[in-house]
Amino acid sequence: MSRTTALRGPVTVWTVLKWTLAIAIAIVAVFPIWWMFNVVFSQPGEPVSLNPRLWPTSLSAGIDKIRMIFTETGYLGAYFISITYALLTIVGVLLIASLAAFEFSLFKFPGRRIMFGIVMLALMVPTAVTIIPTYLLTSRLGWLNTMQGLVVPGLASAFGLFMLVQFMRAVPKEMIEAARLDGAGHFQIYWHVALPLCSNAMITLAILTFIQTWGNYMWPLIIGTRTEMYTVGQVVGMFNSPLSHHTVDTVMTANLLAAIPPLLFFLIFQRKIVEGIAMSGTKG
Amino acid sequence: MAFIDISAVSKIFGNTRILENINLDIEHGQFVVFVGPSGCGKSTLLRMISGLEDVSAGTISIENEVVNDVEPALRGVAMVFQSYALYPHMTTFQNVSFGLRMAHKTAEFIAARVQQATGILQLDKLLERKPGQLSGGQKQRVAIGRAIVREPRVFLFDEPLSNLDAELRVQMRAELMDLHRRLGTTMIYVTHDQVEAMTLADKMVVMSGGRIQQAGAPLVLYDDPDNQFVAGFVGSPKMNFLPATLVGADATGVRLTGIGGGGNAVLPIVGITVAAGPVTIGIRPEHLRLVTEGATSPECLVLEGRVAIVEELGAESFVHLDLPDSTRVTLRAGRDAGRIGHTARVALDLERALLFAADGLRLRGRGLVQQ
Structure with missing residues (x-):
């Protein structure tokens, strides 16, 4: 128990700020890549519709698009x-x-x-x-x-x-x-x-x-x-x-x-x- | 001509003279040790023999052939480095056989040679291990194996035992002596440890300031040094040096005053031609002894001092005394020989004392006075 506390250290304002900043940077870096996956593996137009989705919905749609790119x-x-x-x-x-x-x-x-x-x-x-x-x-x-x-x-x-x-x-x-x-x-x-x-x-x-x-x-x-x-x-x-x-x-x-x-x-x-x-x- | 002949060799790096007019003969099968303090040029001289360092002036010959411009690999020398310089990505077998592989020898030839060398060094069971999996002593053996396998004319060792602990160093020293006896090859060994030099050498070459101070058998250097540097460097504990003033010399010897802050004595050396003035008496710790109150002897000078340190070694002890002029002398004594802070009387065996001029050179007479 004490070991866990020691490893974590006391939670200070600085720690919170540090982590908030790190997570914000990570989101900015990862989101475009995630968005790319999302758009590819969804039915055409779905993620960018008026009601956008943040997660992929169709694996087959993605595979079709990849096949199309490679063949056509x-x-x-x-x-x-x-x-x-x-x-x-x-x-x-x-x-x-x-x-x-x-x-x-x-x-x-x-x-x-x-x-x-x-x-x-x-x-x-x-x-x-x-x-x-x-x-x-x-x-x-x-x-x-x-x-x-x-x-x-x-x-x-x-x-x-x-x-x-x-x-x-x-x-x-x-x-x-x-x-x-x-x-x-x-x-x-x-x-x-x-x-x-x-x-x-x-x-x-x-x-x-x-x-x-x-x-x-x-x-x-x-x-x-x-x-x-x-x-x-x-x-x-x-x-x-x-x-x-x-x-x-x-x-x-x-x-x-x-x-x-x-x-x-x-x-x-x-x-x-x-x-x-x-x-x-x-x-x- | 000697097996290795070093003649008027100098080494200059930029504006710095590292070695100055080195002349040395090494006979076939000799175990020669270059010894001296750090920066004295001993490793540079070894590297010049190996060919890793160019010769600025003079010649180095091996078996009557000047090798100044011969590539290191073609000189027939093999070297063992202080850091062993084993290739970390190769196994023991690959390390030992590297030179033979570079010479494009056949696999059977290589296997036979490696087996022979590793057999001598008891490395047979470690052939598949890499240097990272070996102990310091084993690495050292692999480095020696790499040298042996090439069957060189001369083995060169550059402080090979420095990275080992004291116990292993003694063991490896014995193994090296045994190896030399078995192979009978000429070996040149560099060290700053005079004990190592004394125990290993057939011929000991004491160097300082880029010059050879004296070369000869270890005991000759111990008993009959040419100068104060050699006298002080060879022997442990080192020779005691007592400042004195030479006032005159006659048939009975050399008259000295002010020894250790007031002692007068006649040193039984005749035939010295030197002007009166400051000199230094050199005397080994075993030629001093503690004496009791009131004891005197005609051939001994008795001085009084305060016991500063006593080093108990079990069988014997080293007693360090401060004389009235603050010169510290060390002597070998039995157990419980002195008490720190107490006054003690020490007798100097004048017949064994040496005399050095102010410039450090030994003052040799024509002999000792016949008693």
């Missing part, structure tokens, strides 16, 4: 493009960021600090600023409406590098030296020692890259002008546009389908994400 629009193709785009970006970002982080964090070479400083400056430059020169370059390479045009410009991730550098700095130098004495070459040390020791950080970076790539709207919109190169973001954007002639429940279904993969990812890996971010902040 280019949504499935966009899903494929988005997943390929996300997976290729993840592989590329992990490879490039980890190789660069390995060098920056564990070895000394001339110009290291300046180069790392320049990379970190890139973190502060908004994407919108670099998007036109990047577009021009990609266009000159003839990569418009191609998968490489979509993927390659996003492979050098300053954030990913920063995060992995923080992790790899925590790898004991003696471990690298022991590997050198054991006859491991530069790449072998990276592959057999540094990389496995940073697996947690790599998983975190993969998840964050997935969420970011999946939600990326601007770059795919600019680079992919042909419908067969549309990503989920663009297709959802078309559903959302004022002249799309889609009813609100179809639009909501398209949005829900777009939101499910990152939501699932986050729900499954949320511990890893929090751990990863917390570790990258404290271990540096």
Whole structure:
């Protein structure tokens, strides 16, 4: 009994205010997602009628809408493009960021600090600023409406590098030296020692890259002008546009389908994400 | 030429000289211990032998081959680190076999070598465990196993026992001595613990301030140190140093005054050529003894002091006395030898006393006066 009281602590005005604020923020964050479910899994028009319902009423109606979206629009193709785009970006970002982080964090070479400083400056430059020169370059390479045009410009991730550098700095130098004495070459040390020791950080970076790539709207919109190169973001954007002639429940279904993969990812890996971010902040 | 020949080696980091003109010969099969206080450059010297640190000047040769520019892995050396540096994501087997796998040896060869090494170190039952599931002593053995399996020409140990508790340290020390006897390989060992150095070394290299202060057999360094630093560093409890003034030297020895705040004595060392002035007498705790009131002896100087601390160790005790000039001396005595705060008389065996100049160098005569 006393233990329970001790854990709860005395109820003060501050506690009440804190909880009220937290619950209010949670409602603001969760309600739109809940509303999306509600609209999708109800008979068309029901939740937005004069007598709105706050809970789903028809599972079959929702399934019908999902089937309709997948079969009658280019949504499935966009899903494929988005997943390929996300997976290729993840592989590329992990490879490039980890190789660069390995060098920056564990070895000394001339110009290291300046180069790392320049990379970190890139973190502060908004994407919108670099998007036109990047577009021009990609266009000159003839990569418009191609998968490489979509993927390659996003492979050098300053954030990913920063995060992995923080992790790899925590790898004991003696471990690298022991590997050198054991006859491991530069790449072998990276592959057999540094990389496995940073697996947690790599998983975190993969998840964050997935969420970011999946939600990326601007770059795919600019680079992919042909419908067969549309990503989920663009297709959802078309559903959302004022002249799309889609009813609100179809639009909501398209949005829900777009939101499910990152939501699932986050729900499954949320511990890893929090751990990863917390570790990258404290271990540096 | 010696098995390992270190010739005029220096190490400079930026503007700081870490090592200065190091010259050292190491014979095949010797157990050499580098010992000295923190920051004396002993680990840097070891790392230079391993190849992990570049040589700023001079040469390091192993079996007549200059290895200054040879990659660490090709020098035929293996190193055991203070932190063990085991790969946490690998099992004992994978850790021990890492070097062989990097050398692309066959699976049968690797299995045989690992079995041999783990057999010597009694690690057979721990092959599937990861470092996180091993105790400190077991981790240490795995680290040694990783070194043994490569059959190196030289083993390098960088303070390998520092992270172990006192009991385990003594046990591992014995195991290392046994390992050295069995393998017969040259071993170089770095420590700041002079007891560890004394017990393990065939050759002890005392370092300070980036220089070798003296190198030789442990007992030679104990009995016949070259300078006050070595005299004070080797031995526990450490040697007592008493300030004195040299007033002259003749055929009977060196005449000293002001020892411990007023004692006069003739130190039986002849042939010293040094001007009168301040000197330091060095005398080991076992060459002091407590004497009763009124006792005198021609070859002993008797001083009076106040007992400050008594450390009872069971079989013996260490008595710390404050002399009138506040110099503290320590002596080995039997049980219940002194009472704190009481006055005690201590006799110094002058025949065993050493003399150091004001700059810390040993003042050696041509010999002791023949009695």
